[in-house]
Amino acid sequence: MIKSVVGTATVAISLVLASVGPSSAQTYNLTLCGASPGGLWSLLGAGIDAAVKKSFPGSTVTYQTSGGGLANVGLLDNGTCDIAIIHDAEAKAAIQGLEPFSAPIDSMSTIAQLYTWAPMQAIINADYAEENGISTLEDIATKQLPIRIVLNRRGNIVSDIGASMLNAIGASPDQIEAWGGSIQYAASGEQGDLIRDRRVDMLLNSLFVNHSSIRELASSIDVKLVPISDETAQKVIDEWDIQRFTVPSSAYDWSPQDTLTVTVSAQLFVRNDADAQLVTDITRALTENSVELQGVHNAMAPLDVKLMSEATTVPYHPAAQAIYAAAGY
Incomplete structure (x- = not known):
């Protein structure tokens, strides 16, 4: 309305x-x-x-x-x-x-x-996900994993939203660092290189579905798109007044399921x-x-x-x- x-x-x-x-x-x-x-x-x-x-x-x-x-x-x-x-x-x-x-x-x-279609996409190295049993973003907090995550540059609103998503699952940047992991900050154009070179395990950023940077990354290493729970989505929506978004199963041949997230x-x-x-x-x-x-x-x-x-x-x-x-x- x-x-x-x-x-x-x-x-x-x-x-x-x-x-x-x-x-x-x-x-x-x-x-x-x-x-x-x-x-x-x-x-x-x-x-x-x-x-x-x-x-x-x-x-x-x-x-x-x-x-x-x-x-x-x-x-x-x-x-x-x-x-x-x-x-x-x-x-x-x-x-x-x-x-x-x-x-x-x-x-x-x-x-x-x-x-309305610039969803927050949590893209993880598939090997890391398999080794640590990650099927949802919430698994990071449940298992208290020493994961290395890259968010957008500081001062960019989607970096703040990414941090809010981590806070919502009980894995704040401080907690992740306490578990032996790290939070890095980089522009969208730099994030693919970081995960491709194994300097981070996951990127969490607002990207159009099937963005060229995602295609390039997926062509060089095996990756996985990680969903969030409805409860996590609602916490972030309440904080930022943004919307739910489902990345359809047809978006990526390496992610054959609908994936819930939020979008700016x-x-x-x-x-x-x-x-x-x-x-x-x-x-x-x-x-x-x-x-x-x-x-x-x-x-x-x-x-x-x-x-x-x-x-x-x-x-x-x-x-x-x-x-x-x-x-x-």
Whole structure:
């Protein structure tokens, strides 16, 4: 269910705005805060630019690189960017004032959900799993194993979620070290080398299903995808307001069973006080030209208007809400 940040009077005004067709003379020059120059978010930036241009010729959405979603919260809040891509868990941390934020930041409104399929995948060296009888993530805590795990870089939200998953099973980083294991931190591009070279036993990271890095790893050593229990999933969901995700048995020929985990999702945000007509026009451009976003990468093929409308962590801007309501969502 879509939530609104303002009362019904403002929603009514936005509905009126939504009913007015965009002016062919209208143009926008917007800044979108993303992440690195490469990667999916930069491709999404290009897709958003194409969608806005298609509805409002002459417009430009400029992709601004940044440190990622956590940095984008502040950049959006201080007006450096007009729109920003932020993960749901990062938005949750912001509105609750969790680290790295010194105080709650609640100036964001959702425009659209972009994807929900970046699951936390626990990929373990199959030999290590067999030697130690690991069939679920919880086995690490039950057996108090001296396992070497690599999480994403410190300061990356999925690193924090990975630590939360370990805490939820009773295997905090401190406990793992006490059992003789270790927790390392490395960027996604470095993790495959670490496990391939036997410097770690398992990686725990947010990756698209069948990501090229996973395929490369599985082609060089035997690996196994480790599930979590429903109880563990719920603990992490309660903490971060993220979602369950099942990696299907068809995803990997070396993991022939459905595997439960949790996933982060990404949303497009605007400030609460953004101009209602601007938000109306951007949302309409995205919903009417979703093919521009679907085409940026194979991973974006499932995106549709229904999914755009289903974010729950942060309320939708009323002007965006009006567009989805008019579409029946």
